[in-house]
Amino acid sequence: xxxxxxxxSSLSASVGDRVTITCRASQGIDSALSWYQQKPGKAPKxxxxxxxxxxxGVPSRFSGSGSGTDFTLTISSLQxxxxxxxxxxxxxxxxxxxxxxxxxxx
Amino acid sequence: EVQLLESGGGLVQPGGSLRLSCKxxxxxxxxxxxxxxxxxxxxxxxxxxxxxxxGGTTYYADSVRxxxxxxxxxxxxxxxxxMNSLRAEDTAMYYCxxxxxxxxxxxxxxxxxxxxxxxx
Numbered sequence: 001x002x003x004x005x006x007x008x009s010s011l012s013a014s015v016g017d018r019v020t021i022t023c024r025a026s027q028g029i030d031s032a033l034s035w036y037q038q039k040p041g042k043a044p045k046x047x048x049x050x051x052x053x054x055x056x057g058v059p060s061r062f063s064g065s066g067s068g069t070d071f072t073l074t075i076s077s078l079q080x081x082x083x084x085x086x087x088x089x090x091x092x093x094x095x096x097x098x099x100x101x102x103x104x105x106x
Numbered sequence: 107e108v109q110l111l112e113s114g115g116g117l118v119q120p121g122g123s124l125r126l127s128c129k130x131x132x133x134x135x136x137x138x139x140x141x142x143x144x145x146x147x148x149x150x151x152x153x154x155x156x157x158x159x160x161g162g163t164t165y166y167a168d169s170v171r172x173x174x175x176x177x178x179x180x181x182x183x184x185x186x187x188x189m190n191s192l193r194a195e196d197t198a199m200y201y202c203x204x205x206x207x208x209x210x211x212x213x214x215x216x217x218x219x220x221x222x223x224x225x226x
Binding site for chain 1: 151167206214
């Protein structure tokens with residue numbers, strides 16, 4: 001089974017900061033990767049599909065990049081509503097999620 | 107707006123059974139593959155099972171294969187998850203989610219979840 005490893009597992013940042021979260025796959029998955037945002041007590045929300053495509057309605061400060069085994073989610077300028085947990089998911093072979101990255105306010 | 111509403115969660119003893127339902131609305135339900143994804147308390151997301159729009163092909167995570175059965179009723183826009191031989195490690199919030207395209211793919215809509223607790 002394909003494993004996804006996110007780093008860091010948690011990070012603290014301030015409003016206005018630029019933040020990057022990494023997701024590494026245990027084998028190549030082309031661009032079959034998506035990113036989700038999840039706030040406490042809520043369901044996940046799709047942010048990025050096919051590694052770099054912004055879901056409709058998602059602010060342009062979110063961006064995704066990568067292919068093969070290494071992927072990144074970048075938030076260009078953190079807003080208060082962005083403090084949440086972020087998950088990557090691969091869909092190259094079945095479905096796997098990363099362990100999540102918790103983004104906290106510094 | 108797509109809506110997914112789960113129900114059927116609750117407290118069950120180890121070895122027991124539970125059937126989850128997910129009522130869908132505002133999209134052509136039979137056209138889309140659907141999934142169940144769970145999240146244990148304080149943990150990450152774990153894919154559980156998916157099935158195609160027709161219900162003809164099903165997929166399971168190794169952790170639930172042989173114990174859980176996914177199905178759907180396209181006439182009533184409802185997805186099901188029959189869970190048997192439940193274990194403590196099945197305790198989680200269970201979400202139903204709509205698959206964006208041809209499975210496997212990402213999930214573009216999610217329900218609010220239903221909580222399953224397996225404990226004596």
